[in-house]
Amino acid sequence: MIYTITLNPAMDRTLSVKKIRPDDSNRIAEEQRYAGGKGIDVSRVLTTMGVVNRALGFVGGFAGEELEGRLLNEGIVCDFVSIPGETRTNIVVNETSTGNQTVFNARGPEIRPYELMQMIHKVEKVEDPEMVVISGSLPPGVHPEIYSKIIGISKARGARVILDTDGDALSAGIHGLPSVIKPNIHELGRLVGRELRKKDDIISAANSVLKQGIGIVLVSMGAEGILLIAEKEQYLASPPKVKVENTIGAGDSAVAGFVCGLYRDKPLKEALAYAVAAGTATTLRPGTALCQKRDFQELVSQINIRPIQAE
Numbered sequence: 001m002i003y004t005i006t007l008n009p010a011m012d013r014t015l016s017v018k019k020i021r022p023d024d025s026n027r028i029a030e031e032q033r034y035a036g037g038k039g040i041d042v043s044r045v046l047t048t049m050g051v052v053n054r055a056l057g058f059v060g061g062f063a064g065e066e067l068e069g070r071l072l073n074e075g076i077v078c079d080f081v082s083i084p085g086e087t088r089t090n091i092v093v094n095e096t097s098t099g100n101q102t103v104f105n106a107r108g109p110e111i112r113p114y115e116l117m118q119m120i121h122k123v124e125k126v127e128d129p130e131m132v133v134i135s136g137s138l139p140p141g142v143h144p145e146i147y148s149k150i151i152g153i154s155k156a157r158g159a160r161v162i163l164d165t166d167g168d169a170l171s172a173g174i175h176g177l178p179s180v181i182k183p184n185i186h187e188l189g190r191l192v193g194r195e196l197r198k199k200d201d202i203i204s205a206a207n208s209v210l211k212q213g214i215g216i217v218l219v220s221m222g223a224e225g226i227l228l229i230a231e232k233e234q235y236l237a238s239p240p241k242v243k244v245e246n247t248i249g250a251g252d253s254a255v256a257g258f259v260c261g262l263y264r265d266k267p268l269k270e271a272l273a274y275a276v277a278a279g280t281a282t283t284l285r286p287g288t289a290l291c292q293k294r295d296f297q298e299l300v301s302q303i304n305i306r307p308i309q310a311e
Helices: 038-048 061-073 113-125 145-156 167-176 185-192 199-210 250-263 268-283 293-300
Strands: 002-006 010-017 030-036 053-059 077-082 088-095 100-104 131-135 160-164 216-220 226-230 234-238 304-307
Touching: 002 038, 010 061, 030 038, 030 061, 038 053, 038 061, 038 131, 038 250, 053 061, 053 113, 061 077, 077 113, 113 145, 131 145, 131 250, 145 160, 145 167, 160 167, 160 250, 167 185, 185 199, 185 216, 199 216, 199 226, 216 250, 216 268, 226 268, 234 268, 250 268, 268 293, 268 304
Parallel strands: 002 053, 002 131, 010 088, 053 077, 131 160
Antiparallel strands: 010 030, 088 100, 216 226, 226 234, 234 304
8 A cells, every 4th residue: 555644734725817916906717726735746646547545644624624525535545633723725826827826835733742643653553554655844843853753664664665855854854764755956955955056966966865875866857857866777857848837746746656656566767757757747737736647648658768877
């Protein structure tokens, strides 16, 4: 079984307006709502691709009820810890006349120590954890060390662990030696403590992280694709040129694509193609809509993969 863990999930509320006019009333042309959060996005894409999984996290209040209900309606099995605080709502504003997109991410409810331990106990008791995906920001009241703790528990249960987060949470999480991490260029730069401008710098930084005991480093590079750095295999996979409608959730979809490939016992090269195809498929959809299976299937054969000389 694949498990996703999202400690700070959200309802994503997407508003479309023709043009934003400061100090004036702005009429909303269209509004959509989605269950969100990085691990939640991974669960949604995995389900779309026919991969059964279970979503773990914290939910509370009316927004939490809506989030869980929406996931259930998508066929996603949930096993959340209920909290008294209200699940956050993020706002995405699409300005249709310019194509600009503005995102307002809420902080999230504070997690109390006993609620955190409920989550730890849940992770300790999950059934047959083959892969565990840990994604996203930490809610208030939770120390970054939690990711290292969850990674250790999951590895002890025999699971491969994929970590996708940023900042202190990523720095603490890699001490648990996850199987895979997936930073973007900026996140990788913050991890190694320097700005990464050139491709050779990115490759060097990824290799330095790999040498700390990480199994695979995936670096998302926007339109240039995804870099895969492993001990014996290193590739750069690039997508075809497409009309980008939206970039929100593309990284999460890429994680789901890679996990799907690994789960289906594909070679790393093919799993990487899955990642790039899934991430690119998400950019074809507006708002916070995610990868669609038909788009993914059309794109996966168009991914260009070339080997990189391993350090």
